[in-house]
Amino acid sequence: MxxxxxxxxxLDDALQNFSAARxxxxxxxxxxxxxxxxxxxRQLRILLIEACIQPTLNFTDLFHVGIPDDSDLVKGIRSLxxxxxDEDF
Numbered sequence: 001m002x003x004x005x006x007x008x009x010x011l012d013d014a015l016q017n018f019s020a021a022r023x024x025x026x027x028x029x030x031x032x033x034x035x036x037x038x039x040x041x042r043q044l045r046i047l048l049i050e051a052c053i054q055p056t057l058n059f060t061d062l063f064h065v066g067i068p069d070d071s072d073l074v075k076g077i078r079s080l081x082x083x084x085x086d087e088d089f
Contacts, residue, residue, distance in 0.1 A: 003048060011045045039081045046077050 015038060022034040050073060051057045061067075067074050 003051065008045060008048055008052075011041055011048065015041050015045070042081045043077050046080065 018034055018038050018041065022031055022038065025031050025034060047057075047062070051059070
């Protein structure tokens with residue numbers, strides 16, 4: 001399987017659906033949880049785009065080692081999406 005623009009489009013659809021559902025939600029706790037999911041989907045989308053641009057990005061390292069917090073990629077992701085990984089629902 002190859003990752004391609006369809007995978008990024010699927011994340012875009014998920015982001016739109018979650019955003020619409022969050023707008024209609026009346027439960028404040030659930031709204032917070034949905035906001036966290038939206039931020040994590042945004043982060044995943046950024047990583048997929050980065051993998052397309054930089055083919056040497058190692059997904060195994062992403063899961064087992066991580067990306068250094070002081071790297072430009074992590075700084076950029078956090079500036080765009082916040083610190084979603086600090087919260088846990």
